Amino acid sequence: MGTALPVADARQVRRYARAVVRRHPRALAVALGLHALAAVAGLVAPRLLGDLVEAISAGTTSLTVDRIALAIAGFVVVQAVLTRFAYFASARLGERVLAELREEFVDRVLAIPLSTVERAGTGDLLTRTSRDVGALSQTIRFAAPDTLIALVMMVFVAGALVLVGPLLALPALLAVPSLFLVTRWYLRRAPAGYLRENAAYSDMIDGINEAVEGSRTTEALGQQVRRRARTDTDIRRSYAAERYTLFLRTVTWPVAELSYVLPVVSTLLIGGWFHLNGWVTIGQVTAATLYAQQLIEPLDRLLSVLDELQVGGASLARLIGVAELPARPPGEPGTDARPGDDHGPDASARPGTDLGSRTGAVDARDLRYAYRPGRDVLHGVSLTVAPGERLAMVGPSGAGKSTLGRLLAGIHAPRTGVVAVGGTPLADLSPDRLRRRVALVTQEHHVFIGTLRDNLVMVRPSATDEEVREALSAVDALAWAAALPDGLDTVVGTGGHPLSAAQAQQLALARLVLADPHTLVLDEATSLIDPRAARHLERSLAGVLRGRTVIAIAHRLFSAHDADRVAVVEDGRITELGPHDALVAAGGSYAALWRSWHG
Structure with missing residues (x-):
């Protein structure tokens, strides 16, 4: 189980909410204003009905009744129109806020170091990008506007x-104690409960993902029972977490339902007693009872979205937690760029920092990693790789080759x-x-949804079609790329034209050619291509990448044979x-590997 990504605390969530309000003051004011006008329009009808009852009890004409009825109908129509525009304004503001949050989240996710993602596990990140974003989307689109409407209506009706x-x-206040106590009880437990539910779901997804990806290994090692036990444990934890939040709802909602019915009953009964004592008129009792009835709708709406607000709040805390994560943890490569490192006319002129230069050696000293x-x-x-040198790293599995390659590529910090x-x-x-400066290519590759051209020029948007074809030719991929139904415009990735594992690997290598970094770290980058084609491909790449520093990690020793060291x-x-030749002549470990592989 990985180390979960951070979750924002209540202070950070409130700070983000204040920032959202400061970014959209006008839109928020328009939405609040429209809801307030709609609420005011809705308050007129009960008062007019009370006046109507009072007039009838005192004796009135049919003309007065008709006028009051028409006025009530008019205000109902006005309320409906205002409510429509108020909902529209709230929804538009919600969509804008959600779009900004999604863009910020994607930007931050793309900036997270691979080492952080690997430590956390993919399940947590996948859950945040899918389940949490979906839950927050539901909250912003529906729960937040409904809460806004309910609060405005409650204030005006009261x-x-x-x-x-x-x-x-006064009778309406009878519901306050029970509502206050049950809401306080719920809010003190719900945030932690929903965070625990989301974390348990992340662990379950992480475990299922591992089981699916490693199914062949699990079967080969006879570990099916262990994997099933892990999955069952994760499901039980997720079930227990969801059952806890369900318990909170089954306690809160029945008490709340009873509480917000009390104002209507108590206003009618106590108001009638007040009328019998001559303290209020029958019209006042009628209007007050209708207003108490109107309180039920916003209260019911508020309580019905309270649970959804807690789900959205937990999801927002998890999304903001990723946003609060530093782009690079302290000590990670790329954490602290020195002043002027990225900007200024002399940034590329400083010794040893010119990205176009092929004169920089890769120098590693006393590397330790755990x-x-x-x-x-x-x-x-400790290792020094000369500029333009091709170094091959070989050794038994688990010896640390890939770890060393990741340190040299700046993925991990020593x-x-x-x-x-x-x-x-x-x-x-x-x-x-x-x-x-440094690029890492492993045997794991991803084909993005889009055209073949989009998949290549993502590393250099200014690349021309001719340069794209040259990159494909350098990795022996031009023939099959040209044979695609629409050539470079063929849509690939999920739902598009399927590419084999070998073609996906060639696509990644073509990206590398276009990216043109100073130093390349190839971690079994041709492992999915058959040995004969891989040898031809590596020789083609060697010609294209001549002058660049290349560190190749491989089990196929012909890569080592062709390397400088x-x-x-x-x-x-x-x-x-x-x-x-010198290592073979020395008769050591490499000579034994060479004889075993070659013989």
């Missing part, structure tokens, strides 16, 4: 009730030591400059380093 007769407002505290997987590794390119520590580079990684240390 004011109208007091104006009709202060004595008649996925778990106290368990280093790299032990004081526990101790430093990695520098051209004399500039990776930790001093901003994320954008870091990615232009070979580094043998064993037990988190570099045990041998030198040209292929």
Whole structure:
């Protein structure tokens, strides 16, 4: 189970809400104003009905009755029109706020370091980008406007009730104690309950995702029972968390339902007693009872969305938690760009920081790294890769090759030591400059929904079709790309034209050619292509990437044979380093690997 991504506290949520209000003062004022006018229009009918009852009891003409009836109908129509525009204004404001939050969330998610995502697990992030965004969308579209309407109506109806007769407002207060107590009880427990429910759901999704992705490994190792037990445990935790929030609702709603019916009954009974004592008129009792009846709708609306507001609040806290996450944790590569690192006319002129230069060596000193505290997987590794050199890293599985490659690419920060390119520590580079300096390509690739051209030029939007074709040709992909139904305009990715795993890998390598970084780290980047085609592809790439520093991690030793030097990684240390022929002649670990693979 990964380390969950942070969740914003109540102070951060309130700060975000205040920021939203400051960004949209006019739209919020328009929505509130329209709701207030609609509420005022709705208050006229009960008062007119009270006047009508009073007039009839005293004796009146049919003309007076008709006039009052027409006035009531007119105000009902006005209220309906105002309510329509008020809902529209609230919905438009909600959609604008939701769009801004989604854009901010996507920007922050894309800025999260891979190391942070790996530590947290994909389930938590997937749940936030899907379930939490969906829940918050529902809250902003419906629950928030309904809450706004309910609060405005309650204020105006309560004011109208007091104006009709202060004595008649007293019976409505009988519902306050029970509503206050049950709402307080609910609100003290609901936020933590819904956060726990979302976290349990994230763990369940994470476990199911692992089970699906590793199904073949699970079957091969005979671990089906263990995986089922993990899934059952996650489901039980999620079930218990959801059952707790259901318990909160089953206590709150019945008490609330009873509470907000009390004002109507008490106003009618006590108001009648007041009338018998001559303290109020029958018209006042009628109007007050109707106003008490009107209080039920906003109260019912408020209580019905209270649960949805808690769900939305928990989701908002989780989304803001990602937004509060620093783009790079302290010590991670790309955390603290030095002043002027990204801007200014002399940014590329400083020694060792010119991105167009091929003169910067990759220099690693005393690298140590641990996925778990106290368990280093790299032990004081030091390595220098000359500008334009092609270095192959080989060794047994689990020796630390991929970990070392991620440190050299700036994905992870070493526990101790430093990695520098051209004399500039990776930790001093901003994320954008870091990615232009060093690029990592692994055997895991993603094909985005869009055209083949879109999938390639995403790393360099200014690339021409000719440059795109040259990049495809460099990775032996031009033939099959040209054979696609619409060529470069063919839609690929989910729902589009299917690409094989090998074609997806070639697509990733073509992106790399277009990106043109200073240093490349290839972690088994051709593993999904058959050995003969992979050898041809790597030789083609070698020609295109000549002059760039390339660090290739591979199990296929022909990559090592073609490299300038070979580094043998064993037990988190570099045990041998030198040209292929020299290491074979030395008769050490590399020679044994070569004989085993070649023979």
